[in-house]
Amino acid sequence: MEPPPPPPVTASPTNTLLTAAIVAASYWLLRRLATLLTADADVPTAGTPPAGRTGLSNRVVWVTGASSGIGAATAEAVVAAGGRVVLTARRGELLTAAADRLGGSSKVVVADVADIAAAPATVAAAVAAFGTVDVLINNAGVSTRETGAALGAAAIDTVVGVNFTGPIALSRELLAVWAAERRGEGSTPSPAAASVLAAHRRTVRPTLMFVSSVAAVLHVPLRSAYCGAKAALVAWANVVRLEEPTTRVVNVLPGSVRTGLGITALTATGTYGVTDRRLAAGLPPSRVAERMVAVLADEAGGVEEVWLGHKWPELALLYVATYARPLWGAVARRLAGRYQRELQEDGAAARSTS
Numbered sequence: 333m334e335p336p337p338p339p340p341v342t343a344s345p346t347n348t349l350l351t352a353a354i355v356a357a358s359y360w361l362l363r364r365l366a367t368l369l370t371a372d373a374d375v376p377t378a379g380t381p382p383a384g385r386t387g388l389s390n391r392v393v394w395v396t397g398a399s400s401g402i403g404a405a406t407a408e409a410v411v412a413a414g415g416r417v418v419l420t421a422r423r424g425e426l427l428t429a430a431a432d433r434l435g436g437s438s439k440v441v442v443a444d445v446a447d448i449a450a451a452p453a454t455v456a457a458a459v460a461a462f463g464t465v466d467v468l469i470n471n472a473g474v475s476t477r478e479t480g481a482a483l484g485a486a487a488i489d490t491v492v493g494v495n496f497t498g499p500i501a502l503s504r505e506l507l508a509v510w511a512a513e514r515r516g517e518g519s520t521p522s523p524a525a526a527s528v529l530a531a532h533r534r535t536v537r538p539t540l541m542f543v544s545s546v547a548a549v550l551h552v553p554l555r556s557a558y559c560g561a562k563a564a565l566v567a568w569a570n571v572v573r574l575e576e577p578t579t580r581v582v583n584v585l586p587g588s589v590r591t592g593l594g595i596t597a598l599t600a601t602g603t604y605g606v607t608d609r610r611l612a613a614g615l616p617p618s619r620v621a622e623r624m625v626a627v628l629a630d631e632a633g634g635v636e637e638v639w640l641g642h643k644w645p646e647l648a649l650l651y652v653a654t655y656a657r658p659l660w661g662a663v664a665r666r667l668a669g670r671y672q673r674e675l676q677e678d679g680a681a682a683r684s685t686s
């Protein structure tokens with residue numbers, strides 16, 4: 333006699349749910365792994381949706397260092413996302429030309445961000461441009477191409493002033509303005525306008541964004557003061573985020589970006605005057621700007637630190653330096669000699685052809 337056939341295998345609802353959960357989790361993990369291995373940003377930043385044409389439509393964004401490079405591209409990206417922009421730098425003619433291109437959504441405030449004594453007046457002028465500032469992007473910066481032993485005190489003062497003490501002076505002033513606006517004491521012509529501004533401040537959370545650098549973490553030769561100032565900026569911002577829950581604070585750490593930062597970089601005798609090969613091969617400033625503006629628009633995403641750059645070497649090394657610090661020490665020692673030689677060769681080649 334034949335044995336009875338086995339009962340048909342029917343998936344229990346629990347098994348089906350478990351399988352679906354495993355498939356979904358695997359898909360999520362694989363997508364994150366693919367992003368980790370290929371994107372030109374850290375995983376949360378890479379996942380931030382583009383700002384679109386209206387992502388910043390109710391915001392006034394103040395961009396320092398807006399006369400060139402990342403700042404100029406960011407100003408364009410802000411307006412493309414529907415925002416209004418206040419442009420600040422020292423070269424007023426470049427800012428005016430940019431404002432002419434951007435139209436009524438932009439205003440110019442010429443200022444030297446390293447002039448700490450002028451910070452209250454600079455902030456007042458930026459706030460007066462459109463009645464308030466919702467976002468300050470502290471982007472102005474200057475780099476170095478000189479050994480720590482040779483870079484002089486005046487150059488160090490400039491690097492620290494533009495990259496650290498200047499941005500924090502503007503940020504401190506603006507924090508006071510935002511607090512006053514929340515109390516209904518904003519700088520407006522009438523009590524009615526002050527209460528409108530107070531309501532705006534309650535619904536639009538203000539943001540401080542700091543353009544630091546991978547150099548805050550990846551300490552490489554010829555940039556001692558620059559690495560120090562950029563690391564200090566990140567630290568200051570991280571502390572203020574803890575102290576000011578009503579303010580969003582975002583640090584941006586770009587790797588090499590194709591701008592004139594090498595040209596103005598300070599040396600013992602003046603400026604480096606050339607775009608070295610790593611900057612020349614860097615990300616376009618428009619890509620950095622697009623990601624920064626996307627992060628600003630995506631308030632709910634809550635990204636607080638933005639890494640941007642080519643996967644190799646910058647982002648890969650940033651992961652190593654962040655999550656395997658002792659290993660980074662060994663890698664840095666191996667890379668340092670070649671890196672320093674490259675920069676010195678590029679500088680010498682530029683001097684010999686000029």
Ligand SMILES: NC(=O)c1ccc[n+]([C@@H]2O[C@H](COP(=O)([O-])OP(=O)(O)OC[C@H]3O[C@@H](n4cnc5c(N)ncnc54)[C@H](OP(=O)(O)O)[C@@H]3O)[C@@H](O)[C@H]2O)c1
Pocket residue numbers: 396397398399400401402403420421422423424443444445446471472473474475494543544545546585586587588589590591592593596611614617
């Ligand atoms: N390019 C990169 O590879 C890279 C990588 C990481 C981080 N970053 C950071 O990105 C930011 C933008 O630099 P970038 O690459 O776009 O170079 P950039 O084209 O040279 O831009 C620097 C900007 O800072 C402004 N600036 C310099 N000193 C100033 C001062 N005392 N007061 C006001 N504005 C001042 C400059 O304008 P004026 O000369 O008209 O004043 C210019 O608009 C900097 O903070 C830089 O450290 C750049």
